[in-house]
Amino acid sequence: MTRCTWAGDDPLYQAYHDTEWGVPEYDSRALWEKLVLDGFQAGLSWITILRKRDNFRAAFAGFDPHVVATWGDDDIARLLTDPGIIRHRGKIAATITNAQAYLRIDAEQGFDRFLWDYVGGKPLQTRRSTMADVPAFTPLSVQISKDLKKAGFKFCGPTIVYAFMQACGLVNDHIVPCHRHAALTTA
Template identity: 70%
Template sequence: MERCGWVGADPLYEAYHDTDWGVPEWDSRALWEKLILDGFQAGLSWITILKKRENFRAAFEGFEPEVIAGWGEAEVTRLLADPGIVRHRGKIEATIGNARAYLEITDFSAWCWDYVDGAPLQMRPASLAEVPAETPLSRQMSKDLKKAGFKFCGPTIVYAWMQAVGMVNDHVTGCHRCDPVAAMGAR
């Protein structure tokens, strides 16, 4: 079975690729969680975050923005002591601020999906070499997220997130998930 070349042979990566990556996500809270995790990934490999994903969910109380928005220094200190997550003060504080920014947007899912007119962009790259790190669209979305108060959402992070949540289908054409994920884009 052929997969996108970034997967390698790690069973956790294979499972993520085969069941999660590129699948269109419409739930606002889930979109926000994935954006936060992509922000934590900045400067690290995705497998590091993937291995800690359940720890992140526990430490951040299920990524409930309504809860996290009320956090302060006590929660930052608690999280900085948690070896199960990436302990980076700036990213932790950004998550709290991002929860507050999220709550200011009436419908985060609609806000995000409007950038792609409500349907995943089907890129159909022939190889990983054809997959960009960022695009004009991810640059615009990054700029707009920052304007809305979000942090750790540069254009590369935003593009990786758009791929992960299925706003962009960048499964290579030979990958066994390319066509099934494309079919999921029809609502």
């Protein structure tokens, strides 16, 4: 079976690739969680975040933005002592800010709709032959990043946003030889 080469030979990474990555996500809260986790990934490998994902979920109240949006300095201090997550003050503080921004967008139009409107409500289909053909960011991820920042989000630069778009299926960037590419062209 052919996979995107980034999945390597780690069973956890392969399972993530085969069952989650690139599958269209339409749930607003789940989209926010994935955007937060992609922000924590900045400067690190995704497998590091994937191995700690359950710890993140426990530490951040199941990624309930209504809860996280109310947190303050005491919560940041508590999270900075949690060895199960990435203990980066800026990323933790950004998660609280991002929860507040998420709630505003979700109340206005739905966070899912906000994001999916950029791609006309269905995944963009690419036909990349190799991983070398996959860009780090695109003009669309630059625009979404700008719009998220304008709405109050942090840790959402164009590269983070593009990784998020790939993970959440806004774009099908499985390479053509990968067994998941064809399956997700009809998603």
